[in-house]
Amino acid sequence: MSYAQGDDFEEMWTSLAPLGRAPDGSYQRLAWSDAELSCRDWFRRQARLRNMLLDEDRNGNLWAWWGEPGAGAIVTGSHLDSVPGGGGFDGPLGVVSAFAAVDRLARRYGQPPKPLAVVDFADEEGGRFGVACAGSRLMTGQVDPCALLARTDRSGVTLAEAMTAAGFDPSRCGADPGRVSKIAAFVELHIEQGRTLDHLGAPVGVAAAVWPHGRWRFDFTGQADHAGTTRIVDRRDPLIPAAHLILDARAQAEAAEALATVGRVEVNPGATNAVASRASVWLDARAPSAETVRNLVESIRVASVQRCSHHRVALVASEESWSDGASFPAALQERLVASVRAVLGDVPRLTTGAGHDAAVLAAQVPTAMLFVRNPTGVSHDRAESASMQDCLRGVDALSAVLAALLDDAGGLSDVPAPAADRAGSPSAVATR
Numbered sequence: 001m002s003y004a005q006g007d008d009f010e011e012m013w014t015s016l017a018p019l020g021r022a023p024d025g026s027y028q029r030l031a032w033s034d035a036e037l038s039c040r041d042w043f044r045r046q047a048r049l050r051n052m053l054l055d056e057d058r059n060g061n062l063w064a065w066w067g068e069p070g071a072g073a074i075v076t077g078s079h080l081d082s083v084p085g086g087g088g089f090d091g092p093l094g095v096v097s098a099f100a101a102v103d104r105l106a107r108r109y110g111q112p113p114k115p116l117a118v119v120d121f122a123d124e125e126g127g128r129f130g131v132a133c134a135g136s137r138l139m140t141g142q143v144d145p146c147a148l149l150a151r152t153d154r155s156g157v158t159l160a161e162a163m164t165a166a167g168f169d170p171s172r173c174g175a176d177p178g179r180v181s182k183i184a185a186f187v188e189l190h191i192e193q194g195r196t197l198d199h200l201g202a203p204v205g206v207a208a209a210v211w212p213h214g215r216w217r218f219d220f221t222g223q224a225d226h227a228g229t230t231r232i233v234d235r236r237d238p239l240i241p242a243a244h245l246i247l248d249a250r251a252q253a254e255a256a257e258a259l260a261t262v263g264r265v266e267v268n269p270g271a272t273n274a275v276a277s278r279a280s281v282w283l284d285a286r287a288p289s290a291e292t293v294r295n296l297v298e299s300i301r302v303a304s305v306q307r308c309s310h311h312r313v314a315l316v317a318s319e320e321s322w323s324d325g326a327s328f329p330a331a332l333q334e335r336l337v338a339s340v341r342a343v344l345g346d347v348p349r350l351t352t353g354a355g356h357d358a359a360v361l362a363a364q365v366p367t368a369m370l371f372v373r374n375p376t377g378v379s380h381d382r383a384e385s386a387s388m389q390d391c392l393r394g395v396d397a398l399s400a401v402l403a404a405l406l407d408d409a410g411g412l413s414d415v416p417a418p419a420a421d422r423a424g425s426p427s428a429v430a431t432r
């Protein structure tokens, strides 16, 4: 079936915008929730409009193919899920721009010179089950499917149950090397999650590297008791070492020139007039090198063990998610810079502390990223933004990059194999 032009960028943006949007303008598109399933339906509709072949892989990632799926494919896209209370651009901008770019390429080429796919990676944020980039990590064999499928959300629903409820068979989940081997290059366009482009006056940037990062859970268990009758010295209050951990994480991260964030705390039973019995604290830590992240988290854990012993509180610490950093192949970066420069002028290179499916794929596939200016610099919040003019410049940039890759008869032969290229860690500063 021949390609049919779909909705233009603004129409796509307008039709996607209401899905999962809360009255305050923030987004709640948690993986496999009704809101995110409606975004997946939106993706299917966009594929159908264009006569693209829709292909749901064994890990729940959605692919829309221009041309027959096959070896040497150029792939672009991002994700449609959000963090709790997220913004509208983180993820969707890359998917909408991908469809808009394919429309332009179809007008230019008529027939695809190589297979090209738009992808929506499942559960990038890990906002429900705690593991970042679940769909791309399952596909590339970087996470154990059994352990991941058994993880629960805040209501105790497992990922396997959530998939089943959505009509997806979780027993299919697992590494998909055949699919990965067909990808000649993956390019993800993403909203910038900082203000570097805004400061530089540039609408679009090229990613140089992504910092390694991870998520840890600290469970503090003490003894619940009466707030009015329990002497301070007799208390085993888990919130006291939990509070110290939050402050200590920040202080130690500052000293290590790293980032550490506690954005989620749960306290049980959560009564105003009772000492808590348990407190759980989730820590996100990031730095230019994996060693710095690991040393930082270990040092925070050791300090917390000492506090816990002083307060007679038990501590269990566990790693929930780990993401290797990535340095994107220099030759591919050069190609992006040249393609974007030809349509938009000078283009800066940025290193980011934010995680992306592109960084996961970079371990196995030549991978690159484009960033679009975000004037507020804010992300994971409704204040995340980009002007329509910059979004369309992003489509210009992505179309130029994809055209260069489609025209490349050399088959990316100058781009080194990912394993060789990934030695070393990002060294530039994060974008914010």
Ligand code: GLV
Residues within 6 Å of the ligand: 124, 125, 132, 353, 354, 355, 356
């Ligand atoms: C996702 O955006 C992350 O960086 O955690």
Ligand code: MN
Residues within 6 Å of the ligand: 083, 090, 125, 380
């Ligand atoms: Mn995000």
Ligand code: MN
Residues within 6 Å of the ligand: 079, 090, 091, 124, 190, 355, 356
């Ligand atoms: Mn994202």
